[in-house]
Each structure stands twice: as C-alpha cells, then as structure tokens.
Amino acid sequence: MKNIKITREKVFKNVHPGLAPKVSQPEKKEREKALTATRRRLGKFNQPNQFIGSRNSIGCVSVEISQRCNLDCSLCYLSENSNQVSDLPLTEIFKRLEGVRRNFGIGTNVQISGGDPTMRDRSELVQIVRYARNLGLNPSLLTNGILCPRDLLIELCENGLSDVAFHVDLTQKRKGYVTERELNTIRLEYIERARGLPLMVMFNTTIFTDNYHALSDLVRFFIDQSDVVGLASFQLQADTGRGEVRGRPDCISLESARNLISLGAGSELPWDVILVGHPKCQSFLPALAVNGKAFGLIDDPNLFAGFLREFSDVMHDRRQSTPAIAWSYFKVMLLKPRWLLKALGYVLTRLWFIRGDFWAARGKVRPITLMVKNFMHADHLDQERVDACAFMVMTPDGPMSMCAHNAKRDEHILRPLEIETDSGPETFYPLSSNKTLIKDSVA
Secondary structure, eight states, rough: OOHHHHHHHHHHHHOOOOSSSSHHHHHHHHHHHHHHHHHHHHGGOOTTSSSSSTTTTSSSSEEEEEEOSSSOOOOSOOTTTTGGSSOHHHHHHHHHHHHHHHHHTTTTEEEEEEEEGGSHHHHHHHHHHHOOOOOOOHHEEOOOSTTHHHHHHHHHHHHOOOEEEOSSSSOOOOOOOOSSHHHHHHHHHHHHHHSSSSEEEEEEEETTTTGGHHHHHHHHHHHTTTTTTTEEEEEEOOSOOSSSSOOOTTTTHHHHHHHHHHHHHTTOOOTSSBSSTTTTTEEEEEEEEEEEEEEEEEEHHHHHHHHHHTTTTTOOOTTEEEEHHHHHHHHTTTOHHHHHHHHHHHHHHHHHHTTTHHHHTTTEEEEEEEEEEOOTTOOOOHHHHHTTTEEEEEEETEEEEEHHHHHHHHHHSSOOOEEEEEEEEEEOOOOSSOOSEEEOOOO
C-alpha cells in the first residue's frame, strides 16, 4: 500500500502542482462562447437540468489516433477497411486536438481512441496526451487494455492523462471466456493496473443479446469495485460498422437497461434528474456505493438545476482525490451561505434515507457513476438526436455526431488529406501501400 501511495503522490506532483486549473479571462470568454453555441444547438433540450450548455459545452469529443485494432468484435463500429488504414500523422492529430479546444473551450473531455490507441507508437501516444493536456483539455484513453500495462498508464499520467476507460465484454470474443462473470478476471487485472494512480477508472460494456441477462450482475460487480472504478458505462448494441451482429431485439432498450441497472444497484435509481444531450441518447447518474448497493446522489432536478446555475464556473481536476474536489466546491459555498445550508440539509436527508446500509457499511461511502449510451443504427439516424449530440468525434471538417460518423465511416477515414509539414504541404493517403505521405509538386 505504501508503494501505491508514493506512486500516486509522485505522479500527481508531476502532472498538476496546483489544486485547480487556472482559467484566464480570454479562456473564460472562449468557454462562454462555446456554451452559448451548445445551448443554441440543443434547442428545446436546453433545459435547466441540462449538463451540456451549462457545465460543459460537450460531454466528450473523440479523437481517433489509429484505426487499427487487435480485436475483431462481433459488434464493432469500425470499418472493414480500418486495419489497412495508416495512422494519421502527428501534425493532423494535433490539429484535431486544437479543433476540440477551439470549438468547445478549455476543460473539454477528449477521448483518445481508435481502433485501439495503444496500437500506435508508444512515444507518439504519450506526445498526443501531453499535447491535449497542454491545450487545457482533459485527455482520456479508451482501450481494450491488451497493450496497456501499468508502466504505460504511469507514463501517460505523468503527461496529463485524466481517465482510462477499459472496454471489456463478450463481443470481443476473448479466448477462454464464455460469460461476463468469467471476464471479471480480466477486469480485476485491469483494476489493479490502475490502482493508486490519479485516474478516473471507467469500464465500457457493450450490451447485446448474449450478455443482456448479466447486466444486473455486472452492476453489482462494479459497485463492489468502486474503491477504484469511478464510472461504469453500458452501450446498447447498434447496427453499424463491421460487426457481424445486426439489429437489436426489442427487449434491449434504454428503459429496460435502466431497470436492470436499478435492480443490480439494489435501489430505485432517479434517472432523468441530470440531462446530457438528447434524452433518448444516454442516461447519466452519479451515485453513492454503500454496502454493496448504489443510491442516486441527486434525486431533485430543481436542486441540480440550481447547482448548475451557481457553480458552473467552478473548475477542478479529475486527477485529484474526491475530498480535494469536494473542497474546491466547499470553498465557493463558503461565499454562498444559503447553498452551504442547502447542501448540508440535502446530505443529511440522503444519509437518513440510506441509514441502514450506511451503518452496515460502517460509514464507508464511495462515488460511482452509472451510464447508459443508446447509439443509433446506421440506417436509422434521427436528425434531432444528431443535432443535440453530447458525444462527438473530431473530423477534418470539424466535430460530428459519433453516430453520424459511424454511419459513413469510410467517407471520413479513407479520404486523402492535405498535411502541413516543416518541409511544405504533403498529401496523406490512408490506404497507400507504400508511402502515406507524398510531397506535393511545386510549379
């Protein structure tokens, strides 16, 4: 335990010496401009309890740094051509990260993804994470974990990584594993790799016909591991990409998934209190893990709406500990005594509600967020949902809804690109079997 503590302190000292990000006046104006654009884009979904447009201008933006992957999932959003696509030059990756900052402002969550990003040269992956952090973004790594050992996570932490999201489920057809319960062995291994590091540890699980019945059991597993796991995200199967599984049975829906998650949590969870983008696209629920159960942290949409109004400008670094983040809000509350009393009253009410489990757990309470993502089928895109998207991907033409991007992925990843280099303009050919960069002729 001593070594883990030393590692965390060393890494956090390297990546962020202060208690919270400092935001300049120009950055504040840039952020407000991005928030205003989001509120306009949301239209009727810009409600008082809507997270994006209030706290952040977007939930997350994906920057795909490699189309290659070392798995071939039965439900895969990638293209049949993905493994033949050359990795984008670093200059193009940096340009896209700059586009994230320009469109959505400081503090935006950016997902370094693919394919699997760990297929890329390690030194380049580190440079990408560092560049994102230096831009004022919060970089997250989405990986299946196969090529992501602890020493890589430590190096990425030292260069600014905020989160790691491990994708593990039966769609990946990992040899020797036939149930989600058996896959918990891999999940536990990944948890130990990240233990003690200043990272939000997340797990992504694709929910489909073969594991739908195990959803409640998975929720219980993540609750039990909430000393390390901070977020469990469940993606409903979508008919898109190169996957062999098509369609979706009627029994799998946003509503049914939420019901099964509540069953696994052992309590009636207050869904829809917090809106993130279009209500049909995802459900987001911060919870408290107590005595093997999970209880919604906030069950009052009006209270949450008020919190957004009063504290949307409070910035914190997710690499900090939960007490440190809470302290950053508490200091602001000291200047707003009304909210301090309101928060105290609400906390005491919630503790009374869970008093039996609170005492049984001897006061041990851990935060965990539960999330459901309902991706659209490629041939059934709803323009209203596309317009209100909270999870986008950065393309050469700017940010785009992930569902819209996946529906026509080849049009984006196979297109030749003009790249600026130190030696002049060059053209990047994604499927070139020889050189991927060919210098333009100058007349």
